[in-house]
Amino acid sequence: MPRITINRDKCKGCLLCVSACPQGLIVVEEGFNLRGVKPVKFKSGGKCAGCALCALMCPDCCIEVYK
Amino acid sequence: MDRIYSHPQSLRDVPTHYCPGCGHGLAHRLIAEAVDELSLREQVIAVAPVGCAVIAYDYWDFDCSEAAHGRALAVATGIKRVRPQNIVFTYQGDGDLAAIGTNETIHAANRGENLTVFFINNAVYGMTGGQMAPTTLLNQKTSTTPEGRNAQFQGYPLKISEMLALLPGVKYIERVSLGSAQDITKTKKAIKKAFTNQIEGVGFSLVEMLSPCPTYWGLSPCESLDWIKNIMAKEFPLGVIK
Amino acid sequence: MPKILMSGNDAIAEGALRAGCSFYAGYPITPQNELTAYMANNMQKRGGVFIQAEAEVAAINMVFGASAAGARSMTSSSSPGISLKQEGISYIAGAELPAVIVNIMRGGPGLGNIAPSQSDYFQATRSGGHGDYHCIVLAPASVQEGYDLTCLAFNLADKYRAPAIILGDGMLGQMMEPLELKNQSPKPKAKPWALTGCAGRKANVVKSFYLKEGDLEKLNLKLQKKYKEITAKEQRWEELFLDDARVVLVAYGSMARIARAAVKTLRGKGRRVGLVRPISLWPFPKKAFTRPKNKYLVVEMSYGQMLEDVQLALCGKAKVEFLGRSGGGVPSEEEIILKINKIYNG
Numbered sequence: 250m251p252r253i254t255i256n257r258d259k260c261k262g263c264l265l266c267v268s269a270c271p272q273g274l275i276v277v278e279e280g281f282n283l284r285g286v287k288p289v290k291f292k293s294g295g296k297c298a299g300c301a302l303c304a305l306m307c308p309d310c311c312i313e314v315y316k
Numbered sequence: 317m318d319r320i321y322s323h324p325q326s327l328r329d330v331p332t333h334y335c336p337g338c339g340h341g342l343a344h345r346l347i348a349e350a351v352d353e354l355s356l357r358e359q360v361i362a363v364a365p366v367g368c369a370v371i372a373y374d375y376w377d378f379d380c381s382e383a384a385h386g387r388a389l390a391v392a393t394g395i396k397r398v399r400p401q402n403i404v405f406t407y408q409g410d411g412d413l414a415a416i417g418t419n420e421t422i423h424a425a426n427r428g429e430n431l432t433v434f435f436i437n438n439a440v441y442g443m444t445g446g447q448m449a450p451t452t453l454l455n456q457k458t459s460t461t462p463e464g465r466n467a468q469f470q471g472y473p474l475k476i477s478e479m480l481a482l483l484p485g486v487k488y489i490e491r492v493s494l495g496s497a498q499d500i501t502k503t504k505k506a507i508k509k510a511f512t513n514q515i516e517g518v519g520f521s522l523v524e525m526l527s528p529c530p531t532y533w534g535l536s537p538c539e540s541l542d543w544i545k546n547i548m549a550k551e552f553p554l555g556v557i558k
Numbered sequence: 559m560p561k562i563l564m565s566g567n568d569a570i571a572e573g574a575l576r577a578g579c580s581f582y583a584g585y586p587i588t589p590q591n592e593l594t595a596y597m598a599n600n601m602q603k604r605g606g607v608f609i610q611a612e613a614e615v616a617a618i619n620m621v622f623g624a625s626a627a628g629a630r631s632m633t634s635s636s637s638p639g640i641s642l643k644q645e646g647i648s649y650i651a652g653a654e655l656p657a658v659i660v661n662i663m664r665g666g667p668g669l670g671n672i673a674p675s676q677s678d679y680f681q682a683t684r685s686g687g688h689g690d691y692h693c694i695v696l697a698p699a700s701v702q703e704g705y706d707l708t709c710l711a712f713n714l715a716d717k718y719r720a721p722a723i724i725l726g727d728g729m730l731g732q733m734m735e736p737l738e739l740k741n742q743s744p745k746p747k748a749k750p751w752a753l754t755g756c757a758g759r760k761a762n763v764v765k766s767f768y769l770k771e772g773d774l775e776k777l778n779l780k781l782q783k784k785y786k787e788i789t790a791k792e793q794r795w796e797e798l799f800l801d802d803a804r805v806v807l808v809a810y811g812s813m814a815r816i817a818r819a820a821v822k823t824l825r826g827k828g829r830r831v832g833l834v835r836p837i838s839l840w841p842f843p844k845k846a847f848t849r850p851k852n853k854y855l856v857v858e859m860s861y862g863q864m865l866e867d868v869q870l871a872l873c874g875k876a877k878v879e880f881l882g883r884s885g886g887g888v889p890s891e892e893e894i895i896l897k898i899n900k901i902y903n904g
Binding site for chain 3: 357358359360361363370371373376377378379380381382383384387390391392393394395396397398399402419420422423
C-alpha cells in the first residue's frame, strides 16, 4: 500500500496538503511541534493511491511519498 | 517500495523562514527540481533578490550571488557575459523586478541577454510589511493603500510581462500560477523550458509565477490559492505571452 | 621604449586592458567619455566584454556580477555618475569583491559643470556609500601615471578583495602627453570564492547580507583588520626637496603639477620650499608628514577636503594653510607663489 511520511517539525501547518488529498488521509495533529504549530499527520489504514498531490502542494518540502 | 517524491538535491534540507503557505517555498523547490532534472547543479549560478527571497542562497545548494534591490539582472548580465558556459538565472519579486529594478529588467530583456528570469508576483511587498507593489490589484488593501488601491492616485497594476513581450530581444514569456496542483505542474514545465532556452542559446526567457502571500493578503493559505484562481488570474491571465 | 601621444582617459583604459581587465561597463558622461569609447574600440578585440549600460547604477552592478564571477572588472564615470554608483560600491565592499572604479572628477555639487575639480575627495576617501568601508584610492598626476596606477589598482583590488578607485579630474582625463606603454605586471590572485558553478566543491555565495546576531559585526571586524593592513602597507606619495624645506606644499593629481611648477620657480629664487604629493589618497600617506617644524600649504581644486587629512596627519603640531578654488577655478602658479611668500615671510 502506498504511503507518505511527513517531517513533523518542518511542517508549518498551512494545510495545503490536507485539501489536496483526494482521500482525506491527512489530518491535523492535536499536539504542537517544535515550531509551535499543530502539524499534520498521515492517517494510516486509508486508501492512499500514492498520487503525490500532497507533496506537490507542500511549500516546505515536508512530505515524501512511497509507492 | 520506491520513494516517488522526495527532496531535490539542489534544495538544502533546512526549514525556510517563509510564512505558512507562502509561494516562495514552492517556487524554490520547483526550480531546484528543474535544475536537478536537467543536471545543471554544477553549472548554475543564481542571483537572489532583495525581498522575502533575499536569503534564497541559504536554501539552494548551488552557486549564488546577492544583488542590490532591483539590480539582479545587471548582476546576472555581468556574470553571464564573463561566464557564458554557466546557466545564470535571477529570482525576483514584483517590487524588485517591476518597480525599483524596472530599468535593469527592460534593458537586460532588450539586449536579449541569454538569461532565465523567475518573477514571483504576489502583488505585495512581503519583506517590509505588505506595502503596495506595482502589481497590487485595484481595490486591494495593503499597508500603504489602506482603502484599497485607487487608480486615480496609485495607478494600475503593472503588467510587465506583457510590456516585455513587445521587445524583440525577448524570446519566451509565460505567466503561470502556484494556485493549484495542476498549475504547479505547468509551472515546473515552464521553468524547465526557460532553462532549456538558455542552454540552447535561444535568449531572454521569463516565467512569471502568481504566488500566494497569505500573511499580507489576510487570507488562509487555502483561501489564498482560491484568490489567485478567482481574482488575481483575472487581472493577470495565465498562459504563454510570447 | 618609444613613446606615444595619448590622453589621460585613453591611458587609463589601455592600462586596464594591459592589467588583464576583461569586463567593462560604463555610461556616457563628460569628461570621461574617451575612456568608454576606448574600451568600446578595444575590449572586444582583446577577448573581453564591453557593455554600454542603461544607467550608472546598472554599470556598477554589472561590474559586481562580472567580478563575482572572477573577472577583472572596471567601470568609469564622472562625479554625478559616481554618486549614483555609491550603492553598488558599498555592496562590492561588503561582498569583498575586487573592482576598479574610475572617477574623472568634474565640478559640483549637483550637475555642476564639466570643468576639472577635486571636490569628490571626501566621497572617495570616506566611503561614499552606506556602511563602514573604504575604497583604495589612487590619484594619478600624469598620463603615464594614469596608465601605471590603473594596473596597480587592479593588483591591490585583487590582493585585498576591495574596490579601488582611480581619482582623476577633467584636466588629467583630457590632456595628452607622451606615454611609455611599459610592460605591466598584472598579478591576478586565484579566486576560489568566485561563482563558477559548484563542480567539485561546495556551493559559493557572494553576499553582504548578515542577519544572524553577531555575523555582521564579524564581517565588519574582518574589514577593519584588512583596512588596517592596507593603511600600514599601501601608503604612497612623492616628495620633493623636503630635506631643507621650510614650507611644504601638499597637492595631488593635476593640482600637484601646478604646485610642482610653483616649487621649482620658488627654488630658483632661493626659497626653501618642498612638495608632498599624495599618490594614495586612501590610505592617506600619513608617513609623509613627519616634519612638524615645517609650515604646510595644502592646495586643492576644492574648498578644503584633503586639508582635513593633512591636519589629522600633523595632529595640530604644524601650521597648515590652505588655498583652494572649485567650480571651475584652478589655483594658478602665481596665486600659489603669492601665498607661499606670505607664509614664508610670516
